[in-house]
Amino acid sequence: MEIDQHYRALSVETFSQRLGEVEAVASRVGGEPARWDIREVGDGNLNLVFIVSGDVGSVVVKQALPYVRMVGESWPLPIYRAHFEYYALVRQAKRAPGIAPEVYYFDKPQALFVMEYLHPHTILRRKLIAGERVAQLGETIGQFCARTAFRGSELSLSSPEKKQDVGLFSGNVAIPAITESLVFTDPYYAAEMNHHTPELSPVVDELRRNARLKAKVQRLLMKFTANTETMLHGDLHSGSIMATDTDVRVIDPEFSQYGPMAFDLGMAVANFLMAYFSQPAHRQESELAAYQTWILDVIEACFTSFDAEFRHLWQTERTGVLFPKALFEEQGNSADDACDALLDEIRLDALAYCGIEMHRRVLSLAHNADFEEIEDPALRAKLEARNVLMGQALIMEPEAYGDLSALMELAKAYSQREVL
Amino acid sequence: MEIDQHYRALSVETFSQRLGEVEAVASRVGGEPARWDIREVGDGNLNLVFIVSGDVGSVVVKQALPYVRMVGESWPLPIYRAHFEYYALVRQAKRAPGIAPEVYYFDKPQALFVMEYLHPHTILRRKLIAGERVAQLGETIGQFCARTAFRGSELSLSSPEKKQDVGLFSGNVAIPAITESLVFTDPYYAAEMNHHTPELSPVVDELRRNARLKAKVQRLLMKFTANTETMLHGDLHSGSIMATDTDVRVIDPEFSQYGPMAFDLGMAVANFLMAYFSQPAHRQESELAAYQTWILDVIEACFTSFDAEFRHLWQTERTGVLFPKALFEEQGNSADDACDALLDEIRLDALAYCGIEMHRRVLSLAHNADFEEIEDPALRAKLEARNVLMGQALIMEPEAYGDLSALMELAKAYSQREVL
Structure with a gap:
């Protein structure tokens, strides 16, 4: 270069x-x-x-x-x-x-x-470790993901405009390869730059022996690497979110690329789930349950506001190449079912991408402070194990958790499970 | 420009x-x-x-x-x-x-x-109308589709090489929009440049009222327009194939773009199916059954040789980003199941793309000589109707015809059906 x-x-x-x-x-x-x-x-x-x-x-x-x-x-x-x-x-x-x-x-x-200069905003990850609440956090992130997903896609853009933008972003040839290996591949074998809590090894070994899991992850990588549906933030973790008690901002889109609509949503939710699973190390027993419940509410709000905003834009701003009104509304056919079907697909892919992010943050190069700052390795491994196993469930069987109450129950179940 | x-x-x-x-x-x-x-x-x-x-x-x-x-x-x-x-x-x-x-x-x-200069090759469409046979036709086309699909994808290419090539082809901003509207959208409403055999109108009207069909087609358009899995020929119909009795060549990739692996395969098969359905207008009764059987054999060979060649390349040339050997063979896991799962997906999408091509060639701007040269409009409409309805079945329920014998039976059933 x-x-x-x-x-x-x-x-x-x-x-x-x-x-x-x-x-x-x-x-x-x-x-x-x-x-x-x-x-x-x-x-x-x-x-x-x-x-x-x-x-x-x-x-x-x-x-x-x-x-x-x-x-x-x-x-x-x-x-x-x-x-x-x-x-x-x-x-x-x-x-x-x-x-x-x-x-x-x-x-x-x-x-x-x-x-x-965002002030007095601080990095959301620090707030989640400190047990602080942010109003409208899930709503804002869900809405941000829906707006960028919809308006960066050919549901909104003309074909030449979109192709030109994909061409522009394809110039960023060196960046996608980083996400591709660090997120999708390295966690599933002993890659050189990996590290993980030694006590977690039995869980890691089991994960890396799961050929069906690895195949599913690679199929999702294939979508990530080739499916230029919309312009992604590309790295929407809780270190890329800054907030006050009442304001939420998203920074650092340096891994931006065109990719699948589900990716940012899945990555954001993964980081909320990792905050959730790490809480027992950061909270007093007296505050733990309430704060964990708040995090689950954030996740639920994130998904529901994504859907609501996407549906709203579908009805009011569908001016692109895809699902044109000439085929639906102008022929007396509603396109609402098509929107719901697409949202179902996006949710399942988001859950699977979520599971992958939950893995890479404890197995690959770049770890999360949520777990990394837990000094007792036995406790860290125990909490990481719950996180890794829930991630596995989401990748293996996302369709079982498309219903949000099932997803919440899954998180609660793993947060009680004695894995190690 | x-x-x-x-x-x-x-x-x-x-x-x-x-x-x-x-x-x-x-x-x-x-x-x-x-x-x-x-x-x-x-x-x-x-x-x-x-x-x-x-x-x-x-x-x-x-x-x-x-x-x-x-x-x-x-x-x-x-x-x-x-x-x-x-x-x-x-x-x-x-x-x-x-x-x-x-x-x-x-x-x-x-x-x-x-x-x-290809000589003495002639355009395959003319041969199919004339009732000529071409040795290894299905095998060659299936193999061509598999090789270009595999070797133009990140199963074979490095991430930066692929991204760079996608960027290059994104410069062709004006061409994809043509395929997008002529193939995927215009057939399903009264677009300005459309024309169809007037006697076919009852079938066309029914098709255009089918909201679920249109939603499925638009979802496939979304894949076509955004999913840069591999470099496509982009217009692999029987007018883009030249042949002698024993040699098959593919010309005219001016609609080439990065798109879904299933697209070329589906389009090629659609053109074989249109040749099949149009035969009663071009053959003597005495030759009809044998020639139609030969065309079905070509289709079957096209699919099976696609799969065989793709599987072969998967095992011998998987050097790209996707499904790396470090995750499978080098950990004692076979990646064969992952290949089969991907091939199943490709086949279903190919069948759906096939159905769409069967529609647009009798409903949109660019028609096929196979039907267009049938002078009797009643006969033309009758044969086109069988073709359109089989196309609809393939789009609505491709999973029912992933098994090739089911696909062959479907074609035979529609070729006998009195629709108009």
Whole structure:
């Protein structure tokens, strides 16, 4: 991959010199660039992230590094991924207004963009570990997934517009391969970069011997890798959600690609379920049941608001190539059954993708703080085992849990099960 | 769409002046360009096609026109489609050697390429109307579909290679929309460019009132338009197949795009079935049964050789992202069941795509000579009705005909049915 010859990684030292003159930054930060407060806060896996504050306000600046930050220069990664993150943010702003951070400035050769500083929002994963509640969390995420799924698909877009956008995102050739191996393949064999809690090994071994499971996961990978139904966030876990008590925002779509409508929904729910299963390590007994119930309510709201919003858009914004009104409403036929059938399919695939995400977060490279911060390995393994086995049930037999009350019962049953 | 300023449509008069100096042409045709025999033979819907002959031999030259030839300049169509036809021919040559015509020369700005002159091959559709047999027809087409399906997918390709190729073909933004409307949507309402045999109207009306059918077709369109599983031929009907008694070749992949593995197979079988249903108008009673049986044998061979070749490639060439050996063979698990499950899915989708192609060829813009050349409209409508109703059965309930003997029985039953 060619890096633009003018590309230079930003640093706290060079920041105000390089971005002090950029109007989109200067006007929002205010005051003398030399006096800006500049902090590098990138705690993620891949990029530089700066928060810049001045007399007027703050902005966030994100720049791609030409390698995977958490691994180092030995794992090079094209900086053009920042272009796609920018393209994704712009599309999300249009398709689901008010959820993604607003983008103020984009510098393509430098693979950087400047965006809204979300304040006093914090990362949702921290809130879930801390036992905090967020109003309308499930509703907002379900609605966000439905809006981006519908409006990024040919239910909404014209054929050439969609093909052109798929072509644009296909330029992000190096990114999908990461999700493909880390999420779908590595968990199911002893891949080099994997790690898991040693006490979990009996469960892991059983999982990796399950040939039918692996075949189902690979079939879902085939859908993920080839099925360009809509533009995904691509990494919608609870570290990609920021919230206050009452406001929910979605950040970091750097793994955005065109993929199956069910993927983001499934990944978000998986992260709620992992929060759910990890709670016994983070809550007092007295608060545990109520908080776990709240998380299950979030999951239920996420699914139901996805369906409600998708159905609403189906009825009011179906202007694309697919299921055209000329074939249905204009011939006196309702298309509602077709919508319900599609939603049923999306839910089953979402449950299966959910199960896969539940696996990879305890078996593959990138783990979740929800489990990772549990210091007692025996307790960690016990809670992870429940999570892994529920994930297996969702992949093997999603049709048994399409009914949300069955899904809730399944989670409750596994949360009591003594696996290890 | 911008046309290159140097683009000029070829003509018989300007041909030798413009291509006489091109080595790839001159060496294969031979002799004085001014004495070349040049015939424009484009009988298709879209392009200029020349056969050029000289002392040494003959070549075929194909050039895109900036509009749909069968409709006229009122329907503009980007000439860049010829680039994608060229890209497809080159990939087919690699993935299924010996079937596509060899390409000798490509001139991108002129949207033209020079290729092998197939001789004494004739268009398969003419042979089927004339009652001629072609040895290994079903086997060759089934194998061609399996090889291109497998080797153009991430069962074979690396993730970045596949994404890059999908990106390349996404540039062909204007072509998929044609298939999407002409094949999947127009047949099911009174679209402007449609026409059908007037006597067929009762059957057509019933079809267009079938909301469940239309929903199923649109779900298949959603797969077609978004599911970039492999590089398709995209228009594999019997007018895109040329043959002698013993040799089968596939031409004209100008509708090539990345799409579902089942599509080409389904379209090819549909055209064999339309040949089958139209036979009573073209054969003497004494030859009819034997020739129809031969066509059914071709269909069966097409499916079984697709499966056999796909299974063979699965076992010997599974080098891509999907179903990696690290998860199966290297862990002592066979992946054969996963292959069979995928083949079952492909067959069901192929049957449904087959049904759709059977519809659009008698209801939409581009009809088949098999039916179109039947002069008696009552007879034509009667035979078309059997074809349309079998198509409907395949779309509504493909799982009932995944077993090939059930499929053969269905065809035989409809070929006797008095519908009109």
